[in-house]
Amino acid sequence: MNSLQIKCTGELSNRDVAAWREIASLNEVTSHPFLQPEFVQAVGKHRPETRVAVIQNGSDYVGFFPYQTTSAGVGHPVLPELTDYHGLIATDALDLSAEELLRKCGLLVWHFDHLPVSQGMFRRHHAYQDPSYLVRLSAGFENYAAELRERKSSVLSQALRKSRKLERELGPVTFHVHEESEEAVTNLVDWKRVHLDRRSGSNPFVRPWMHSLLREVSQTHGETFHPELSVLRAGGQCLAVHFGLRTGNRLVSWIPTFAPEFSQYSPGQVLYAELIRSAADRGIAEIELGRGENQLKLSLSNASVPLAVGAVDLRMTSRVIRSGWFRMRQMVHSNGFLKQHSLPFLRRIKSFVS
Known part of the structure; x- marks a missing residue:
């Protein structure tokens, strides 16, 4: 019993x-x-x-x-x-x-x-x-990219063009898989708050405990649990942050966001392209993009699973x-x-x- x-x-x-x-x-x-x-x-x-x-x-x-x-x-x-x-x-x-x-x-x-x-x-x-949307990478990045091209998705080529524009106008583009930095957490919370303020509905990023909670999670490592606070920069300026959580060869895309003042460069799209390529190089077989539809998520995903x-x-x-x-x-x-x-x-x- x-x-x-x-x-x-x-x-x-x-x-x-x-x-x-x-x-x-x-x-x-x-x-x-x-x-x-x-x-x-x-x-x-x-x-x-x-x-x-x-x-x-x-x-x-x-x-x-x-x-x-x-x-x-x-x-x-x-x-x-x-x-x-x-x-x-x-x-x-x-x-x-x-x-x-x-x-x-x-x-x-x-x-x-x-x-x-x-x-x-x-x-x-x-x-x-x-459906909860997935990026499946078990066959490697090149096969994934070829799969997107076959279905006429130009999301990766668009990201490449935007990345080159960033290089020309702001400076070298860099991507770091994980940074335990106060700047990354602060940008994550502040930028996400701004984006959600522009939509109807509740905004959890206005709550006073959010910053300290996300900092706590970003510094919490276990035997199989690993946070990944990824940062995209151009010319040394932080343009986008992605908070992911990893167990084994699965990466959950948890909180992505970008600097609103650089929206013309589509930094979120560039960040996801870098993230997916990096994940494939590190042997990650699946990135979980989650429930809910938006154009970027639909363009990047190549599989889905049902959630109730x-x-x-x-x-x-x-x-x-x-x-x-x-x-x-x-x-x-x-x-x-x-x-x-x-x-x-x-x-x-x-x-x-x-």
Whole structure:
């Protein structure tokens, strides 16, 4: 029979962390950077509402469930504003339903919007699925570039032209895979805040803890968890920053951004071209670009995997309301005109439903 203990991240023992790391390594889904103990512990230092359910069968560890909670019993994934992968880290010996898991955690609801569809215990709580876009590099950079050319994507050649323009007008272009520098973290937060301020919806980069949290993660290295704070410069000036997280030969493209005053050079596009070439040279087989569509992401990707959106909710009335919201969202997103003109309204409703 499974027993469950709720712990703050600072209460996890070395034995807990070692068992978590071992279970996470058992399959590709749970080896994701956002499900690693190092990431969750780094977040927990700055988000005190972070919890981990440690699940055992006798003396054997069978699962870990990281989440964030409110006093009202509302649960979310860890750092829900920014993370692109959610779920449970468990062995086949885990014997709990999703509803039992929530009750043992003291939660009334757990929201998710980047859940791997292979996590069967949550399957009946899916509302819909969206693709998460990938750059697959197992055949090497030249084969990847040839694949893009075959489908008439000029994104890499455009990046090369922009890079040459930068060289001519600003100076030599350099790309560094990882810099543990205060300048890189500050630029990441400041530029991302500016870009998101121009859109409707919430902006997590205005929150006072964001800078210190990202600095913490950028300096957190584990046995398999590695942050990569990559920087693109021209003539010594920092033009773009990309915060990625790596486990094994998988790199997650987490937070990309660029200096708004240099937008005419498309520094984000140049940075991604450099990042992909560097990743292929280092033996990285896959770069995860995440859910959500934008032109650059669609141009660069050559594969996708489905991720689920939904909630495990123990409250019947709330389930009915949320079901209506998801049906309305699907109707809007299936109509190009409605999708273009209704997103701010939908975001307000989503905030209310959540």
